[in-house]
Amino acid sequence: MEKLTRIEAEKLMRELEKEITHHSRLYYIYDKPEISDYEYDMMFRRLQELEAEYPTLKSPNSPTLRVGGDPLTAFESVEHTVPMGSLTDVFNYEELDAFIAKAEAAVGKEAYFSAEPKIDGLSVALTYENGRFVRGATRGNGSVGEDVTENLRTVGGIPLMLNEPLDLTVRGEVYMSRASFEAQNRRRAEKGEALMANPRNAAAGSLRQLDSKITASRGLDIFVFNLQTGSLYADGHTPDSHTEILDRLEELGFTVLRRRERIRGAEEIKRYVASLGEARTELEYDTDGAVIKLDSLELRRRMGEGTTTPNWAVAFKYPPEEKEAKLLDIVIQVGRTGVLTPNAVLSPVRLAGTTVSRATLHNADFIAERDIRIGDTVIVRKAGEIIPEIVKSLPEKREGCEMPYLMPETCPSCGEATVRDEEAAVRCKNPDCPAQRARQIEHFATKAAMDIEGLGPRVVELLLSNGKINDAADLYALKAEDLSDLPGFGKKSADKLIAAIEASKSAGLEKLLYALGIRQVGEVAAASIAKKAGELFKMFEMTREQLCEVEDIGEITADNIVSYFATEHARARAERFRDAGLTLEAKQKPVGDSLAGKIIVITGTLPTMSRDEAKKLITAHGGKASSSVSKKTDYLLCGADAGSKLADAQRLGTKIITEDELKEMLGL
Numbered sequence: 001m002e003k004l005t006r007i008e009a010e011k012l013m014r015e016l017e018k019e020i021t022h023h024s025r026l027y028y029i030y031d032k033p034e035i036s037d038y039e040y041d042m043m044f045r046r047l048q049e050l051e052a053e054y055p056t057l058k059s060p061n062s063p064t065l066r067v068g069g070d071p072l073t074a075f076e077s078v079e080h081t082v083p084m085g086s087l088t089d090v091f092n093y094e095e096l097d098a099f100i101a102k103a104e105a106a107v108g109k110e111a112y113f114s115a116e117p118k119i120d121g122l123s124v125a126l127t128y129e130n131g132r133f134v135r136g137a138t139r140g141n142g143s144v145g146e147d148v149t150e151n152l153r154t155v156g157g158i159p160l161m162l163n164e165p166l167d168l169t170v171r172g173e174v175y176m177s178r179a180s181f182e183a184q185n186r187r188r189a190e191k192g193e194a195l196m197a198n199p200r201n202a203a204a205g206s207l208r209q210l211d212s213k214i215t216a217s218r219g220l221d222i223f224v225f226n227l228q229t230g231s232l233y234a235d236g237h238t239p240d241s242h243t244e245i246l247d248r249l250e251e252l253g254f255t256v257l258r259r260r261e262r263i264r265g266a267e268e269i270k271r272y273v274a275s276l277g278e279a280r281t282e283l284e285y286d287t288d289g290a291v292i293k294l295d296s297l298e299l300r301r302r303m304g305e306g307t308t309t310p311n312w313a314v315a316f317k318y319p320p321e322e323k324e325a326k327l328l329d330i331v332i333q334v335g336r337t338g339v340l341t342p343n344a345v346l347s348p349v350r351l352a353g354t355t356v357s358r359a360t361l362h363n364a365d366f367i368a369e370r371d372i373r374i375g376d377t378v379i380v381r382k383a384g385e386i387i388p389e390i391v392k393s394l395p396e397k398r399e400g401c402e403m404p405y406l407m408p409e410t411c412p413s414c415g416e417a418t419v420r421d422e423e424a425a426v427r428c429k430n431p432d433c434p435a436q437r438a439r440q441i442e443h444f445a446t447k448a449a450m451d452i453e454g455l456g457p458r459v460v461e462l463l464l465s466n467g468k469i470n471d472a473a474d475l476y477a478l479k480a481e482d483l484s485d486l487p488g489f490g491k492k493s494a495d496k497l498i499a500a501i502e503a504s505k506s507a508g509l510e511k512l513l514y515a516l517g518i519r520q521v522g523e524v525a526a527a528s529i530a531k532k533a534g535e536l537f538k539m540f541e542m543t544r545e546q547l548c549e550v551e552d553i554g555e556i557t558a559d560n561i562v563s564y565f566a567t568e569h570a571r572a573r574a575e576r577f578r579d580a581g582l583t584l585e586a587k588q589k590p591v592g593d594s595l596a597g598k599i600i601v602i603t604g605t606l607p608t609m610s611r612d613e614a615k616k617l618i619t620a621h622g623g624k625a626s627s628s629v630s631k632k633t634d635y636l637l638c639g640a641d642a643g644s645k646l647a648d649a650q651r652l653g654t655k656i657i658t659e660d661e662l663k664e665m666l667g668l
Contacts, residue, residue: 168230595623
């Protein structure tokens, strides 16, 4: 291909950006694509190639940002100009009738209402300046949220440029469609990873990834449903209804809810609620209710606002979906700390968008209090729309062959006697229990711990049953040839797993302490302890009193930590980790405090260090490396080819420094 001049390249890049944006809107917003996926992909790839060849010509709102950028170290806080409030919930028709009657008494029986689905996702605010998407934030506590701009750029339904150059902030709900959710879980199952609980939690977790490339891979989408601040029209025209706002938002390029109606009267509203309730399991997205609000903005002002919620709107919440199923059996799962958890094996039933064949029974007291027996017909629901649980049994449907259940007196994995502890849990106390060992290694490999990709439950079981490992420390002695005789492992997959294990060696003390699986030591506690101890072998010297001085550590947790590090097994394991070359020091240990309390944003290409290296340098000296410029930003560390952050800093009067000036501040 003949090399383009710089002028030709810039012209072609702008044309490609315009074409790609146009076809993205047709696909994501109007569901009416005009070209094939292949044609779109080829345009997208050509733009990526040009941006790589001419990086200084890349637009700050290029559609290639949809694939994600550099990982972040943390999220900046964002204060919402207009609080992102919530609605009053109603749970039955009597409460809905009371709201309608109150509204009609205040504004008249002829008032129209807007009725629309309540999307079960994560609420965000999107800010545009001169039609350009500049910031996106989570709802947070309503007053302060998190800046997730880079992640929101990857959401296909969010326009990076509006059809008109307006300044405004809109509110929307980011969600994961059921199709995307099921596709994600299929991929996770193939890799042996834990499945996502439901689309809502999956969307929230995906939007809060520090690496926007992960967010880009999750297939998120959005519905925009309100104007927060600014004007929808260049001439300053003010809409007089919610319906007009939604219609205008769609004209500007936003995706809005289509299953909405403008209706009036209690009967019409209840018809809509009932109709949506019947259809919601068939929709492409999850909805947990119907939002009913006055359509007229003037009538809303007349009804006014309550202390924490508006008087002119409610959310009708559907009850959790419950269905009958047959309890076929009760099986025990032994956790990594030895707790025996009873789980119900059910006849498969479709519930809240997924097929359920297992449900937790919690513990012996739960089973006894509800008189749950094997063979019973039971009512099943998802607790909080997440975890399948049995609500109750139906004794009236018993046929006489149902059997009461007692927790086992011996561990089903190792055969050792079980004990009931002070937490009302039945526990296996055998530290060599095979089931505990498997759960411990699975935990050790999770992303929050040592992050060994590909080491899921199936692979752990395979390694244990074939005598390849007995403990997490054995992972670091594995070689690719050790895996070659195992089913499902070829050279490529074996090399990939060994590489992931090797990469985990540098995780640092924070992740290693969490990976050890000490009772009640979570991620936050592990990070606090690591900062205090500095390196692993200091843990063997720390007393209960010293641990209790650490933030996030209580007396019971301190006792658990002391008990763990008092064992010969813990010392032998630590020595094996050291001999295998694991990083046993805390990664976040400060080397100075010259930047204490300072917030620094990085933009452009620095002369001698990468952005990650600069972030680590800032953090090591007590500062905070943020992802976006705000009024709280102290410095903008600026390199070549700076993007929109430079303009933001200049507009806010933020002090701009170079790499040399940063080093001078640090005495380097």
